[in-house]
Amino acid sequence: MSSEYLVEVKDLKQYFPVSTGFMKKTSLKAVDGVSFSIRPGETLGLVGESGCGKTTVGRTILRLYQPTGGEVLFDGRKVTNSNITELRKEMQMVFQDPYSSLDPRMTVEDIIGEPLDVHKLYSTRAERREKILNLMELVGLNAEHARRYAHEFSGGQRQRIGIARALAVDPRFIICDEPVSALDVSIQAQVVNMFEDLQKQLGVAYLFIAHDLLIVRHISDRIAVMYLGKIVEIADADELNDNPQHPYTISLLSAVPIPDPKITRQRKRIILQGDVPSPMHMPTGCAFRSRCRYATEQCARECPSLADRGNGHMVACWNK
């Protein structure tokens, strides 16, 4: 029997070998024991500062990297045992930069048609063309522009092309890696709303990666907060917003603007001390302790693991 989850990530580790001088090698723990699950049609938001390992989580799930440890199950099957082509029919990725992720010398038709060709998803040229035009319409692109080149489109339109391309194989899961970060603020909301509409229509599940909690909060059913290769808190989006537990989540939330000025005044902005430590020189114990005002001796000794505080609200903190 298949489980209630579409995607299950279990204790995933991705270490990169790096040299630190002549004959000296160490490993950079980009992802260090990450676990979460995503239900069919659900959106899990993944937030955290630059370099905390969000993209690496996405790429490892997609098998663009061989994991150093742990496993990923898709529909109950181990991703590492699956055929890569079959996997690409089920899981797709939309990338951050719509300028570099699409070949500017290809036409929209070629870009969206490529996955249809790879997976042989049509029997006649007419069917291929019809599918491409339908996909363009689905993402709000003018089908008359099918023969135009990617470089002729704006950032927002290019991201729509990237989404149409991801949707071409009719996947059940899409990893959206900061899909609106490179876009003008004025069009970010439009593209986020499109992701939501597509989900309602198609029932696709998302891992929605962003460093901006405001965007993630809007689109996600649940949110996972990541800090230096680990998830420090995971909860329903509303619960995380109303009742954050981890000091890192609280500081991230304190930076999100609130439309109600009364609440803004009440909610003090928490500015973290210090910088994010280098993943090459991680503090002992809890990775966040060097910036945490509640840190104790225990935090220096041992890394807290994620513990359920009820209703699936998981927190990794000794003091909470």
Ligand SMILES: Nc1ncnc2c1ncn2[C@@H]1O[C@H](COP(=O)(O)OP(=O)(O)OP(=O)(O)O)[C@@H](O)[C@H]1O
């Ligand atoms: N192929 C690689 N080889 C070596 N180190 C890598 C590689 N890819 C990522 N890293 C390192 O792993 C860590 C996590 O990187 P990653 O790109 O996953 O972070 P991120 O959270 O996506 O950041 P951003 O918000 O900037 O996109 C960083 O320290 C990065 O330098």
Ligand SMILES: [Mg+2]
């Ligand atoms: Mg990234």
